[in-house]
Amino acid sequence: MSTLDSIKQILGVKDKNIDILSCQEADYKGKKVILAEAALVRAFHRCPLCKAPSNAFVKNGKKVSMILLNRCANKQTYLRLKKQRYHCRSCHKYFTASTYLVNRHCFISKQVHYRVLEELTEHQSMKSIANHCRVSVTTVQRTLSALTLETK
Incomplete structure (x- = not known):
């Protein structure tokens, strides 16, 4: 097992389309954090919007997202994920590769939301859970209200 695969396992990233490029301690928003650089490239066989074949769309740059992960080594951990963007020549629309790790248009990983839910089972204030x-x-x-909406 390579070092980058070990880092991927420690961070809890199981998506095969995500490749860890590097991992180091860095300054982010004035704090020392663990910053893992990664790339997300998916192979599409059809356009997800118009269902055109794969020869109808081309790669069109990358979108960088800073995704908050669970703490690692008692430090805040971020995944700087470069998501591949595509342009469909058939429907003239753009789309971005996605992953199960985060919800669409969100920068907080599902791991963190699960941790919040875990902490909500204990008797403590929302402010302490947030800290x-x-x-x-x-x-x-929002995490609590999403849970209550799912159970109804």
Whole structure:
């Protein structure tokens, strides 16, 4: 097993389309964090929008997302994910490769949301849960409300 595969396993990234490029300690927003650089490239056989064959779309740059992961080595951990963008020549629309790791248009990983749910089972305030998980109180409230909407 290579070092980059080990890093991927430690971070809890199981998506085969994500390749870890590097991992180091860095400054981000004035704090020392663990920053893992990664690339997400998926092979599409059809356009997800118009169902045109793969020869109808081309690669069109990359979109960089800073995704918050669970803490590692008692430091805040981020995944700087470069997502491949595509342009469909058939429908003239753009789309970006996606992963199970985060919801669409979100920068907080599902791991962190699961951690929030785990902490909600214990008797503590939402503010302390937000501090433990390094998210806002609003994120804790949204995670709880999403859970209550699913159970109804």
